[in-house]
Amino acid sequence: MPTKMKPPVLICVPQYNNHEVKNELIEQCLSRLRSWFQVVLLDDIEQNPNIKEDIVGVVTQSPIQPRLYKLLTSLPNVRVYSNHGMGVDHLDLKYAKAKGIRVGNTRNVVSDSTADLAITLMLVSTRKILQGVSMAMENEHPDFVCPSLLSANVKNKTLGVVGMGDIGFKIALRAMAFGMKILYHNRRRRSNEEDLVKATFYPRLQDMLPETDVLVIACPCTEQTINLISTEEFRLMKKTSLLVNIGRGKIVDTDALVKALQTNEIQSAALDVTEPEPLPRGHPLLTMPNVIVTPHSGGYTIETCLKVCDLLIENLKCGLEGKAMPSEILL
Numbered sequence: 294m295p296t297k298m299k300p301p302v303l304i305c306v307p308q309y310n311n312h313e314v315k316n317e318l319i320e321q322c323l324s325r326l327r328s329w330f331q332v333v334l335l336d337d338i339e340q341n342p343n344i345k346e347d348i349v350g351v352v353t354q355s356p357i358q359p360r361l362y363k364l365l366t367s368l369p370n371v372r373v374y375s376n377h378g379m380g381v382d383h384l385d386l387k388y389a390k391a392k393g394i395r396v397g398n399t400r401n402v403v404s405d406s407t408a409d410l411a412i413t414l415m416l417v418s419t420r421k422i423l424q425g426v427s428m429a430m431e432n433e434h435p436d437f438v439c440p441s442l443l444s445a446n447v448k449n450k451t452l453g454v455v456g457m458g459d460i461g462f463k464i465a466l467r468a469m470a471f472g473m474k475i476l477y478h479n480r481r482r483r484s485n486e487e488d489l490v491k492a493t494f495y496p497r498l499q500d501m502l503p504e505t506d507v508l509v510i511a512c513p514c515t516e517q518t519i520n521l522i523s524t525e526e527f528r529l530m531k532k533t534s535l536l537v538n539i540g541r542g543k544i545v546d547t548d549a550l551v552k553a554l555q556t557n558e559i560q561s562a563a564l565d566v567t568e569p570e571p572l573p574r575g576h577p578l579l580t581m582p583n584v585i586v587t588p589h590s591g592g593y594t595i596e597t598c599l600k601v602c603d604l605l606i607e608n609l610k611c612g613l614e615g616k617a618m619p620s621e622i623l624l
C-alpha cells in the first residue's frame with residue numbers, strides 16, 4: 294500500500310533554518326515535525342521555488358523579518374499558520390482571515406519560563422547584578438557601601454502588572470513569594486487570579502502607575518496596547534521605578550522610554566522585547582548602565598521549547614484535518 298504523503302509544512306523560524314546554530318534541541322524538534330510533515334526549510338524554497346504551491350502549513354515565530362512576510366503571501370495553498378510562541382502580533386491576521394487560514398499559537402506553555410525571566414530581569418536590575426559581575430571580573434572588591442552596587446530589596450515593594458493573563462498571573466504568583474504587594478491593570482477584572490495573589494485591580498492604568506515600584510508589561514500587543522506606555526505614563530510613574538517588558542516592544546513607546554530614562558523620570562528598564570527588535574548597534578537603550586536588554590528569550594528553556602514544539606505540531610495536525618485546534622486564535 295503506498296504510504297500517504299505527509300503534508301508539506303514550511304518552517305519560518307530563523308533558528309531552525311540557520312545551519313550554524315543547529316543544536317540537539319532544534320534537531321529534536323525538527324525530527325518530531327518530520328514524523329508528521331514534509332518539513333520545508335527556507336533553503337529548500339530557494340532551491341526549488343515551485344515547492345511553494347505544495348505548502349499547506351507554516352510554522353511562524355515573532356519577530357518575522359520583512360522578506361519572510363513577502364514569502365508568506367506568496368504561498369497560494371496555505372491552510373494553517375502554527376505559531377511558535379504565544380503572541381501573534383507579527384502575523385497579518387486580516388490577511389489570514391481573508392484567505393481562510395487558521396492560526397494557532399502555543400498559549401500558556403511559555404508562561405512559566407517567561408514569568409521566570411520577568412522576575413530574573415527584575416532582580417538582576419534591582420540588585421545591580423551586571424555591575425557586580427563586571428567588578429568581580431575586574432577583581433575589584435567593593436567597600437561595603439560601594440554606591441554603584443548599593444541596591445534595593447524587592448520585599449514590600451509594589452509590583453504593577455499590566456495584563457493579568459496566564460503570564461501576568463504567574464509573574465504575580467512569584468512576586469508574592471518575594472513579599473511584594475501586587476496591583477494589576479487588565480481589560481476586565483480577573484477575580485479568581487486576584488484572590489489567589491491578593492492583588493488590587495485598577496480599571497485605569499493611570500491610577501496604578503503612581504503606586505507602582507516595578508511595572509511589568511505582560512499583555513498582548515494589539516491595536517489598543519501599542520504605545521500604551523508613553524510620555525504621559527512615564528510622567529505618572531515613580532522616579533525610582535523600574536519598567537520590565539516581557540510582552541512586546543511596541544507596547545512601550547521607545548523614544549519616550551529613552552527620554553524618561555535620560556531625564557530620570559524613571560530609574561531603570563529591563564527589556565526582553567524591544568521596538569525595533571533587535572535594537573540596532575549603538576542604540577541608546579544598549580548604552581545606558583541602568584538598562585538591561587535580553588534577546589526575546591522568554592520561552593527559551595529546553596522544557597518550554599519541547600512543549601511548544603509538541604503543541605504547534607498538534608495545532609498543525611488538527612488545523613489541517615479540519616478539527617478543533619488545541620490552541621486556536623479565533624479570527
Ligand SMILES: O=C(O)C(=O)CO
Nearest residue numbers: 378379380403591592
Ligand atoms: O510566546 C511568546 O510570544 C513570547 O514572546 C515568549 O517570550
